[in-house]
């Protein structure tokens with residue numbers, strides 16, 4: 001069985017490793033000159049414990065399985081993995097019902113060690129945090145997903161597979177007995193093709209003649225870092241109570257594996273699929289994004305939130321105020337702008353943000369259509385799930 005995989009992010013590489021170990025002849029095609037060049041190398045580095053997700057959803061089950069697999073993988077390969085713990089903080093009494101729902105959901109999802117804390121209890125965990133109550137998840141961890149991806153690529157090579165960098169997939173043709181792919185200057189013949197193309201998902205789907213009911217709308221998440229001694233004000237991870245309507249919204253504080261503390265990410269519309277700043281716009285990408293009926297419907301419904309997020313992106317004072325809600329000792333001078341990441345978020349035709357992971361099978365082609373957070377956490381479990389979807393016999 002010859003399997004082609006589009007994308008050398010954490011997902012494509014996890015799938016490639018799995019398939020190569022099951023005896024397939026695996027080729028990963030990546031357009032960039034390095035692995036983990038997009039979402040995998042531009043995220044918060046949090047190994048989510050599975051607190052928030054709808055019980056029974058792919059996110060909930062694959063996140064829990066993925067955490068266990070990732071913890072073991074990191075231990076086996078000497079990769080960083082630190083259970084710094086997460087506090088979800090209610091900053092007003094009005095947020096208490098939402099916080100209680102989070103605690104219930106965490107229990108339903110089988111997240112271990114979750115505790116409900118009052119204002120005093122939360123300060124024992126995070127002495128500089130402010131709030132009326134919190135949920136504590138002691139096993140939520142941090143890692144370096146780009147390092148995990150590099151290790152997965154090495155595993156693929158060791159199992160006899162190949163990772164071809166600087167090989168953008170340009171054409172795909174499904175025939176009765178295989179899939180023909182043109183990438184870079186080469187042509188490949190596979191028995192199966194699996195697309196894990198992140199922000200490039202729709203382009204790959206279009207090449208395969210597999211337009212779907214969802215399209216990727218890119219949302220940029222911008223980060224500040226806490227400068228100097230301010231980093232000492234945060235021990236682990238401090239999160240707001242999430243708004244169920246906007247799963248990825250709400251600036252949080254995240255300790256990274258290198259000791260830095262990040263504030264962010266926010267969520268602003270990106271002006272290109274790989275629009276890492278306001279200055280990076282692409283007319284071609286924008287045409288694609290704006291011509292999708294779901295984009296306009298989503299904008300009409302959520303424009304107030306959008307305006308608030310854009311204001312926070314352009315006006316540092318607003319961003320600082322959002323962070324100070326949780327750690328009041330921080331000042332604007334403590335926040336220094338640093339990188340950003342762009343989320344590949346699938347939006348339905350009727351303007352809904354698709355919440356769950358979505359995987360579509362079209363004959364010999366498997367397309368990952370939606371793999372937002374916690375897909376990095378869940379990557380090894382998603383790979384197992386896909387391996388079950390793609391039987392290794394023709």
Ligand SMILES: Cc1cc2nc3c(=O)[nH]c(=O)nc-3n(C[C@H](O)[C@H](O)[C@H](O)COP(=O)(O)OP(=O)(O)OC[C@H]3O[C@@H](n4cnc5c(N)ncnc54)[C@H](O)[C@@H]3O)c2cc1C
Nearest residue numbers: 007009010011031039040043046169198200221341375377
């Ligand atoms: C700001 C931000 C914060 C996040 N925080 C977390 C977190 O803390 N924890 C967590 O679990 N998840 C987090 N996520 C989500 C996580 O990063 C992603 O779910 C995960 O990285 C998806 O991996 P991927 O391999 O699907 O995508 P990517 O890493 O984006 O990889 C896709 C690859 O496909 C390649 N590609 C695209 N088109 C083509 C083509 N035509 N030919 C060849 N190659 C192509 C791209 O170059 C890219 O390398 C975050 C994401 C963002 C953006």
